[in-house]
Structure formats: C-alpha cells, structure tokens
Amino acid sequence: MKHTVAVLAGDGIGPEVMPCAIEVLEKVIAQSDIQLDFQHALVGGAAIDETGKALPEETLRLAEKSSAILFGSVGGPKWESLPPAEQPERASLLPLRKHFQLFANLRPALIYPDLADASPLRPDLVEGGLDILILRELTGDVYFGEPKLRRGTGAEEEALDTMIYKRYEIERITRLAFESARLRSKKVHSIDKANVLTSMVFWREVVTEIHKDYKDIELQHMYVDNASMQLIKWPKQFDVVLCPNMFGDILSDEASQITGSIGMLASASLGAPGSWGSNEHPFGLYEPAGGTAPDIAGKGIANPIAQILSAALMLRYTFKLENEAKKIESAIRKTIGQGHRTGDLLQKDGGKSLSTKEITQKIIENL
Numbered sequence: 001m002k003h004t005v006a007v008l009a010g011d012g013i014g015p016e017v018m019p020c021a022i023e024v025l026e027k028v029i030a031q032s033d034i035q036l037d038f039q040h041a042l043v044g045g046a047a048i049d050e051t052g053k054a055l056p057e058e059t060l061r062l063a064e065k066s067s068a069i070l071f072g073s074v075g076g077p078k079w080e081s082l083p084p085a086e087q088p089e090r091a092s093l094l095p096l097r098k099h100f101q102l103f104a105n106l107r108p109a110l111i112y113p114d115l116a117d118a119s120p121l122r123p124d125l126v127e128g129g130l131d132i133l134i135l136r137e138l139t140g141d142v143y144f145g146e147p148k149l150r151r152g153t154g155a156e157e158e159a160l161d162t163m164i165y166k167r168y169e170i171e172r173i174t175r176l177a178f179e180s181a182r183l184r185s186k187k188v189h190s191i192d193k194a195n196v197l198t199s200m201v202f203w204r205e206v207v208t209e210i211h212k213d214y215k216d217i218e219l220q221h222m223y224v225d226n227a228s229m230q231l232i233k234w235p236k237q238f239d240v241v242l243c244p245n246m247f248g249d250i251l252s253d254e255a256s257q258i259t260g261s262i263g264m265l266a267s268a269s270l271g272a273p274g275s276w277g278s279n280e281h282p283f284g285l286y287e288p289a290g291g292t293a294p295d296i297a298g299k300g301i302a303n304p305i306a307q308i309l310s311a312a313l314m315l316r317y318t319f320k321l322e323n324e325a326k327k328i329e330s331a332i333r334k335t336i337g338q339g340h341r342t343g344d345l346l347q348k349d350g351g352k353s354l355s356t357k358e359i360t361q362k363i364i365e366n367l
C-alpha cells in the first residue's frame, strides 16, 4: 500500500533534522509491505518569506491528501515582530490542529538508562530509565468552553471561562488511552479534580464506564494536585497518564522536564475517528516537543532524535507498524547505550559530540 506523508520541515533546525527522520524511515519501511511517498511543503516562517502566509493553501491541500503530517518546528527571531495572529506557530500549527480535528496529544516522556544523569531528579528515582506516556485531550475543557467573557466594571469587574466536557470527547480519548496501554504495561492513571469540579466528576464516571470494555487494563484515578507531586516523588509508578486538556497541558510539561533532554522528546497529535484518515490509518501530526532552537540552527549540531522518534510514532499510530516503530526506538536506545551523543546530551565532564548527520548514521547502523 502506498501512502502520502506531508513533510513540513519548517524553520531553524527543522530542515536539518527532518532529512534524518526520512532517511531512517526509508531504511525501516523498505522491509515492510507499506510504501510512503514523502512530499515536502513550506510552513511557518519559511512559508511567510516565500508566500506571505504561515500555512499556504498549497500546504494545506497537500496535508489533506496525506495520511499523516511529519512536522519539524516553526518560528524564530526573524518573525517575532509580526502581529501575534500572524506569527508562525499561531498561524500554522493551531490552524492545522483545528482543521484536522486533532483531539489527542501523546507525549512520551522517556529517560534512557544511560542518560539518567540528565534528569534533575534524584538518581535513585530514575535509575534504569523512565517511560511515561502522557495522553492529553485537546478539544474540550476550559480552553474552548463557552461562555468565555469579561464583564462589569470597578470592583465587580469579572472574567469567565467555562470548563466543559461532552461525553464523546471523554469516550474517544479514554479508548485511546486503554488501547495505548495494551501496547505497553497495561496500566492507566486517569487524572481529574473530581473532588471539586462537576465536569471532572463526569470525566471520572465516563472513564470508569469505558473501563468495562478494557478489563485487562489496570485503572487508577488520581487528583491532579496529587499527580503533580507523584510525578516528582515516584515517577516510575506511571505508565499511561490520561489527562483532560488543561491538566495535560501542565503535567506534560512537568513530565518532559524531568527527562532533562528536550532534543529527545517527540509528540503525536491524532485526528478524531472518522474526521480524517480511516479507522485503519488514523490521521496524525507528528513533531518534536522542542522548538526551532535558533541558538544552534545552521550549525549541523542539533539532536535529530526527537524528530526520528516522531517518525516512529507515525509508524505506530497512523500506519500500525508497531514492530517497525520499536525497531527505530531500540536502534536509538542502542546508539545512546554505545555512548554516542550530540552536544546537548554531553555531561558536564564532556566527551566527544557527534554532528546531526553523524549520530543519524550511527542510528541507521543500529537498525
């Protein structure tokens, strides 16, 4: 089967690390029965320079006929003086998320055993590595709920947001959490604030109902304030962490910081079932968790691993190629285990740093 993948490298280090991900993908899928047709288009600042728009029509049309978007990152000092609504991130990533109804954000927070020193946590807490999957709902909650307004004057002036969830929004993300847990260690923590918020009582009820279809998965409910403490205190208790939008926004950043290495973290945003893609090949946008790293862009030293891992997530979630995704992940693990590092991963005591291209070649050798 042949599928189109829209490759939107973007700005800064995006165009440097994207070819690494494509090279790894081409090597891995050569042995599978799927064919990927990589088609490139402009996005972000590069697209503004060329066409005046951060998300040109042509790019959107390409994405629409694709099964997935492999995204680099967008933005940089050159475009920071533009009005906020025209800035690369706001004017390309957000419209893409909206257009494709991306409802779930998956952010693996990984600490490789050989990189445990990079974590700000006490060594005994992360010894042997860490592997947590934060699953954040993206369409509901207080960010989009109506009414959202300001009113009144003087001491009575007030501002209002509405925390609201629809049943279908909770159901689809909960099913994804349990399905993801089946590929991992069969454990889900569902995060809420059911002791105070009506919408979160509802969240807990619906998660519990859906759990009846997934009796093989262990489910634990946890209040968000406790979860934020437990992530620091005993991170190894977590595997899949299912979060409403706002709590996921906060906890996913907390989890990424405890790994200590932004150049190693990928993320996936998946489309709502039936909106784009098919049940067999759900649409997704796959990208590194970090930004365009303007301080090192153009030097050939960026860590390509986050981009390569985002390609592995694409194989797992859109193309259901679990073995191929694992192959990429274990090649990266092996490369790190052999002591190969880009500059961002070197410890205080130094060592030899590899360029973007050199570490990619090591990963390819280890595939």
Ligand code: NAD
Binding pocket: 013, 072, 073, 074, 075, 076, 077, 089, 093, 262, 263, 264, 287, 289, 290, 291, 292, 293, 294, 295, 296, 301, 302, 303, 304, 306, 344
């Ligand atoms: P950043 O993630 O780009 O950089 C933060 C630090 O991490 C820098 O020191 C950088 O060198 C380092 N870093 C990040 N990725 C790395 C990699 N792969 N290899 C080695 N080092 C890496 O965050 P920032 O500096 O806050 O943002 C820079 C630009 O990126 C801004 O314009 C911002 O708007 C944009 N941004 C875009 C996205 C996106 O496209 N999704 C996300 C975040 C930031």
